[in-house]
Amino acid sequence: MAMHNSKSALVIVDVQYDFLPGGALAVSDGDQIVPIINSIQEKFELIIATQDWHPVDHQSFAANHEGKNPGDLIDLQGLTQVLWPVHCVQFTKGAQFSSDLNQSQWEDIFQKGTNPEVDSYSGFFDNARRGVTGLGKFLEDIGVEKVYVCGLAQDYCVKFTAMDSKSLGFETYLITDATKPVNLKAEDGDVALKEMQDAGIHLITSKDL
């Protein structure tokens, strides 16, 4: 029996091949969270996934900036932007969800990063907080109160999704054993955890569900 009622939603962030070992922007041990996410899905009646879904000319790709490398910082329309390897290009294998991930109970998928001019880490808003994916309205319209976040990467898309969820007024939970950081800097994952905790996001593990 599902422990979480219809007022709770599980949001699975970006569990796509390019963020898994062997992918273009691989998160170390990212594949280890897949069985954990599969096992927690049965606790939820409402499951949503987000999908990083970039056009090939996306301005977050170092390859689209002469002389720049992944990890370099640029100014993109007034926002500081980390440049990434080409990843999650629309309709490529790297943008697909892991086939090991159970997708059978997903209610909907929200795509992000489709505007080439602005990156979109969060599943709710782009990084300029101008464009919306529709996820916030979707959750509000069906009366969701609690949002549980897991997936990749802990220090980018998971963090931004959880922070936006909290700022939109959802009671927000990060499932810490169902996420992994990309750690451009070694401490990024831990810094992100602290930032989320300081913002009032509850850090829990899959065993607490």
Ligand code: VGL
């Ligand atoms: C992500 C960097 C660029 C993520 C997406 O899913 O965490 N990180 N695009």
Ligand code: ZN
């Ligand atoms: Zn991306």
